[in-house]
Amino acid sequence: MKPRALITGIGGQDGSYLAEFLIARNYEVHGLVRDSMNKPRLHLAGLGEALTLHRADLGDSNAVGALVASAAPQEIYHLAAQSHVADAERDPTDTLRQNVLGTLNLLEAARRLPVVPRFFHASTAQIFGQPSQQPQDETTPIRPINRYGQSKALSTELVRTWREAFGMFAVNGILFNHESPRRGLGFVTTKICRAAAAIRAGHQQELKLGNLAAVRDWGDAREFIVGFWQSLQAPQAADYVFATGQLHSVENLLEIAFGAVQLDWRKHVVVDQNLLRTTDPNQLVGNPAKAARDLGWVARKPFAELIREMVYAAGAEA
Numbered sequence: 001m002k003p004r005a006l007i008t009g010i011g012g013q014d015g016s017y018l019a020e021f022l023i024a025r026n027y028e029v030h031g032l033v034r035d036s037m038n039k040p041r042l043h044l045a046g047l048g049e050a051l052t053l054h055r056a057d058l059g060d061s062n063a064v065g066a067l068v069a070s071a072a073p074q075e076i077y078h079l080a081a082q083s084h085v086a087d088a089e090r091d092p093t094d095t096l097r098q099n100v101l102g103t104l105n106l107l108e109a110a111r112r113l114p115v116v117p118r119f120f121h122a123s124t125a126q127i128f129g130q131p132s133q134q135p136q137d138e139t140t141p142i143r144p145i146n147r148y149g150q151s152k153a154l155s156t157e158l159v160r161t162w163r164e165a166f167g168m169f170a171v172n173g174i175l176f177n178h179e180s181p182r183r184g185l186g187f188v189t190t191k192i193c194r195a196a197a198a199i200r201a202g203h204q205q206e207l208k209l210g211n212l213a214a215v216r217d218w219g220d221a222r223e224f225i226v227g228f229w230q231s232l233q234a235p236q237a238a239d240y241v242f243a244t245g246q247l248h249s250v251e252n253l254l255e256i257a258f259g260a261v262q263l264d265w266r267k268h269v270v271v272d273q274n275l276l277r278t279t280d281p282n283q284l285v286g287n288p289a290k291a292a293r294d295l296g297w298v299a300r301k302p303f304a305e306l307i308r309e310m311v312y313a314a315g316a317e318a
């Protein structure tokens with residue numbers, strides 16, 4: 001029998017890479033989607049019969065219960081979330097419903113199966129808010145400062161409780177930023193890489209950005225999803241920070257992205273005060289030592305290589 005996995009958020013960046021990774025390892029993969037089964041899902045094309053999609057509302061406990069029971073997975077990867085900080089500020093109620101209730105319904109549905117599956121939850125560094133400790137690790141206090149971070153903090157605590165009080169094999173991956181050519185359009189890496197390609201092609205003249213001095217710990221999504229899987233193969237369930245441990249500024253990103261297409265970013269970038277965030281955590285940098293020690297997971301992709309790849313992929317699409 002093939003191992004079976006259920007992935008929520010399967011159409012997104014991480015979900016689609018994880019589906020490919022698992023299918024290559026002979027898994028039967030089930031995916032939860034929230035809207036029409038007929039919606040084109042570019043990143044899932046070509047995965048064939050090893051992939052089965054199911055439509056369900058994560059906020060509906062009956063629907064989630066029925067889906068989990070019918071798929072009967074050995075592993076659940078809960079990656080679906082309203083994952084954009086600005087969208088979460090605009091609609092905090094819906095963000096909490098999707099991110100927290102969805103996690104609760106899945107954990108409960110999983111716990112009721114005769115063979116309880118292992119459970120991975122995609123948490124985020126944003127649960128740490130403005131930490132006094134640098135870098136952050138699994139022991140850093142959870143003190144979110146925005147709605148997205150708050151919703152993920154609550155989900156993270158649910159997962160811990162289901163592990164510690166109810167004995168489930170449940171893992172929080174505390175994820176620092178990770179990117180790829182499949183990264184969503186609203187994120188700064190994608191915005192910059194696509195703009196560099198579009199300006200080079202003559203389709204765009206300028207790029208408006210907020211704080212150019214903002215720094216992030218940016219890794220490669222294709223390495224992160226391997227860590228998700230490794231965390232569910234470990235002898236014991238625990239939380240893990242997945243991060244590179246390296247900080248880069250937006251300005252540094254601009255140098256690399258525009259440099260990849262022989263442009264000087266200073267001639268094209270306009271700082272727009274309206275794009276400055278008031279609830280943006282700074283200095284989030286992760287210490288992935290526990291994942292390295294327990295799982296053998298290490299982020300290897302050089303930042304410049306990742307950004308250049310994103311620019312070339314955007315150029316090929318333009």
Ligand code: NDP
Pocket residue numbers: 008009010011012013014015032033034035057058078079080081082083098102122123124125175176177178179183184
């Ligand atoms: P994406 O935004 O690319 O993918 C999220 C997916 O979740 C999308 O396919 C989306 O579906 C789906 N989704 C959102 N809400 C729901 C819902 N209510 N019901 C069903 N599906 C839903 O995110 P990533 O792949 O980049 O991230 C995966 C997870 O990791 C997310 O939970 C994110 O918060 C977390 N994370 C990611 C980081 C990163 O840097 N990438 C950093 C820290 C945490 P649709 O296609 O319909 O929109």
